[in-house]
Amino acid sequence: MAIGAFSHGPSGVTTDATVQRSSRIAWLLLLPGIAYLILFFLVPLASLVMTSFQETIPGGFIGEYQNAFRWENYVEVLGLYGEHTMRSFLYAATATIIALIIGYPLAYFIGVKLRRFPLLQSLALVLVIAPFFISFLLRTLAWKQILADEGFVVATMKTLQLLPDDAHITGTAISVVFGLAYNFIPFMTLPLYTTLERLDLRLVEAGSDLYANPFTTFVKVTVPLTMPGIISGTLLTFIPAAGDYVNASANFLGSTSTAMIGNVIESNFLVLQNFPHAASMSLILMSAILVLVATYVKKSGTEDLL
Amino acid sequence: MVRNLPEDPIVRELVQHARKAAMSRRALIGGAVGTASVLSLAACAPGSTELVPAEDISATDKTVKWANWPLYLDEDDAGNHPTLDAFTAATGIAAEYLVDVDDNNSYYAKVKDQLALGQDIGADTVCLTEWMASRLIRRGYTQKFDLANMPNHANLVDTLKNPDFDPGRAQSLPWQGGFAGIAYNTEKIPNGVNSVDELWTSDLKGRVTVLSEMRDTLGVIMLAQGADITSFTSDDFYAAMDVLEAQVGSGQIRNVKGNSYSEDLVSEDALAAIGWSGDITLLNYEAGYEKWKFVIPESGATFWNDSFIIPIGSAHKTNAETLINYYYDPAVAAEVAAWVNYVTPVKGAYDEAIKIDPELANNKLIFPDDETLSSVHVFRTLTDAEENEFQAAFQAVLLG
Numbered sequence: 284m285a286i287g288a289f290s291h292g293p294s295g296v297t298t299d300a301t302v303q304r305s306s307r308i309a310w311l312l313l314l315p316g317i318a319y320l321i322l323f324f325l326v327p328l329a330s331l332v333m334t335s336f337q338e339t340i341p342g343g344f345i346g347e348y349q350n351a352f353r354w355e356n357y358v359e360v361l362g363l364y365g366e367h368t369m370r371s372f373l374y375a376a377t378a379t380i381i382a383l384i385i386g387y388p389l390a391y392f393i394g395v396k397l398r399r400f401p402l403l404q405s406l407a408l409v410l411v412i413a414p415f416f417i418s419f420l421l422r423t424l425a426w427k428q429i430l431a432d433e434g435f436v437v438a439t440m441k442t443l444q445l446l447p448d449d450a451h452i453t454g455t456a457i458s459v460v461f462g463l464a465y466n467f468i469p470f471m472t473l474p475l476y477t478t479l480e481r482l483d484l485r486l487v488e489a490g491s492d493l494y495a496n497p498f499t500t501f502v503k504v505t506v507p508l509t510m511p512g513i514i515s516g517t518l519l520t521f522i523p524a525a526g527d528y529v530n531a532s533a534n535f536l537g538s539t540s541t542a543m544i545g546n547v548i549e550s551n552f553l554v555l556q557n558f559p560h561a562a563s564m565s566l567i568l569m570s571a572i573l574v575l576v577a578t579y580v581k582k583s584g585t586e587d588l589l
Numbered sequence: 590m591v592r593n594l595p596e597d598p599i600v601r602e603l604v605q606h607a608r609k610a611a612m613s614r615r616a617l618i619g620g621a622v623g624t625a626s627v628l629s630l631a632a633c634a635p636g637s638t639e640l641v642p643a644e645d646i647s648a649t650d651k652t653v654k655w656a657n658w659p660l661y662l663d664e665d666d667a668g669n670h671p672t673l674d675a676f677t678a679a680t681g682i683a684a685e686y687l688v689d690v691d692d693n694n695s696y697y698a699k700v701k702d703q704l705a706l707g708q709d710i711g712a713d714t715v716c717l718t719e720w721m722a723s724r725l726i727r728r729g730y731t732q733k734f735d736l737a738n739m740p741n742h743a744n745l746v747d748t749l750k751n752p753d754f755d756p757g758r759a760q761s762l763p764w765q766g767g768f769a770g771i772a773y774n775t776e777k778i779p780n781g782v783n784s785v786d787e788l789w790t791s792d793l794k795g796r797v798t799v800l801s802e803m804r805d806t807l808g809v810i811m812l813a814q815g816a817d818i819t820s821f822t823s824d825d826f827y828a829a830m831d832v833l834e835a836q837v838g839s840g841q842i843r844n845v846k847g848n849s850y851s852e853d854l855v856s857e858d859a860l861a862a863i864g865w866s867g868d869i870t871l872l873n874y875e876a877g878y879e880k881w882k883f884v885i886p887e888s889g890a891t892f893w894n895d896s897f898i899i900p901i902g903s904a905h906k907t908n909a910e911t912l913i914n915y916y917y918d919p920a921v922a923a924e925v926a927a928w929v930n931y932v933t934p935v936k937g938a939y940d941e942a943i944k945i946d947p948e949l950a951n952n953k954l955i956f957p958d959d960e961t962l963s964s965v966h967v968f969r970t971l972t973d974a975e976e977n978e979f980q981a982a983f984q985a986v987l988l989g
Contacts (some may be wrong), residue, residue: 345977364988539837542988542989550699
């Protein structure tokens with residue numbers, strides 16, 4: 284269809300020859316994209332799948348594997364790292380919900396309340412994006428210092444008896460989820476902003492005209508209208524958060540009890556050099572996310588967004 | 590499957606490529622067909638083919654590339670390395686210093702495929718911790734030194750002359766060494782921590798961090814249990830693993846990490862640690878006073894060394910040997926020691942260091958005396974099977 288639309292020449296007369304030529308041009312234009320996908324997506328993916336089925340060479344050195352069909356790799360990693368997988372999705376889901384709770388009012392304020400002040404609106408948007416100007420590794424390390432045992436946050440909370448005396452924040456699930464939520468809030472806010480910015484306020488007004496209270500109007504009018512933003516925001520947060528290995532790493536906000544899938548893959552790949560396990564973990568992560576996202580999109584009835 | 594390769598480098602490379610390709614095709618079939626072909630493959634697995642060192646072009650190409658760890662060579666404010674510049678001025682060999690090594694395992698993961706093919710890894714000499722250097726030697730990934738180019742080779746301290754993996758130091762030579770022992774915050778723990786058991790007391794709960802370098806953490810714990818880490822058994826290892834696992838599980842040990850444990854000491858998340866000697870010297874220097882103290886526990890500490898090796902694919906072997914020889918000059922070694930704060934393996938460096946800075950020369954962690962040296966031990970070399978098994982057990986604790 285796209286090619287048909289492409290074929291209308293200036294004369295308006297469509298002959299077989301011109302259709303053929305322009306279809307060739309269309310394919311030619313697609314070529315770099317297709318080549319890119321084959322080279323940088325399909326080939327590495329195939330290599331990953333092959334690696335995930337490899338087995339050790341009897342008597343071979345560390346990190347040396349040969350091609351085989353060793354499906355037990357998958358069973359082994361699920362047994363070894365099932366807990367880490369569940370933990371990853373739990374952390375990512377919690378962080379996504381927190382980011383939504385913080386990001387939605389923020390986006391609403393910028394997109395709706397600041398609509399009459401374009402200058403302030405742009406300024407607020409710049410502020411949302413501003414953290415990206417500093418490496419997120421540095422920002423995460425900064426949080427580690429702020430939340431440190433002798434830092435003012437912990438000291439204040441202990442004084443207020445919000446934390447027991449021997450408790451700490453860094454290296455716990457709380458600091459990891461906090462870090463994930465913090466790092467992904469802009470990814471949640473920006474798509475929400477784009478839908479809220481286009482929200483037709485006359486519809487909200489109509490809601491109150493029909494005697495709905497503000498809460499009912501919000502639930503029945505605003506939320507459904509901004510659903511596309513909520514869906515893309517949560518996906519943009521959840522998917523990278525589930526595979527994140529920085530926040531949960533012992534060098535940043537995590538510890539030995541907070542390792543997520545990303546940390547498992549890193550350890551298997553770089554330290555243990557167990558490439559088959561690392562590859563099968565990666566594929567499990569990919570397929571789990573694919574299934575979760577597909578179900579989510581289907582349930583929320585927004586297939587046409589994708 | 591050991592056949593001599595042709596002399597001509599181009600033909601040689603082609604043959605090596607062809608062998609590699611043939612092997613991977615067979616590996617593919619092998620996997621599908623079954624064990625019979627797998628067994629035949631094992632005979633010609635990569636690594637069992639004898640590698641041939643690259644042809645040395647040092648005479649015509651006066652360059653050398655040296656890959657090393659961060660903060661491991663004297664550096665002035667402009668980012669130059671004074672001792673290295675002096676080397677270039679004296680020999681006419683242009684040296685390129687690359688800070689490429691951040692972790693033994695990940696560096697190895699990066700270069701192992703080239704090494705297995707006998708190709709250049711982008712460095713003519715690299716300093717790796719001895720257990721990793723020994724792995725490279727075991728696999729034939731290194732070139733033998735020509736000692737005629739290295740008269741200063743004799744300046745190596747006696748204690749390091751005959752390691753089990755390279756007796757007589759024919760293909761590895763220590764660059765710097767250090768100890769893993771206990772470090773603690775002197776302000777928060779005025780009574781100090783002098784043994785491993787004192788790390789597990791209740792007032793340090795959640796305030797202890799240990800190293801993610803398996804040999805150092807478990808070495809220190811094994812020593813505390815009375816095991817000899819130069820010849821320990823699998824039982825000794827697992828007895829120490831049990832302690833680590835229990836202390837991590839109970840939350841006594843808050844974290845297990847690499848170089849960044851020093852950040853935890855600074856932020857005071859950790860008040861005590863199993864850490865490295867040179868770091869503590871540097872932290873105190875930055876703090877301006879002796880805020881942290883490094884102690885060798887009574888039961889002993891581990892002693893590790895990072896050693897020069899010349900990878901099989903280096904085409905500048907003579908230049909690399911000239912460079913290593915230069916750093917074995919006691920005066921040069923003293924100049925480096927004054928900057929990096931680790932243990933120098935060069936005899937006579939102490940006498941030179943006294944001339945530069947007497948206080949430095951009397952630091953037992955930089956110039957250890959016999960008493961200090963008798964309380965530190967080198968973790969024995971592991972076989973590949975042990976390495977796999979022990980690392981898997983250790984990583985399982987790290988991942989929780």
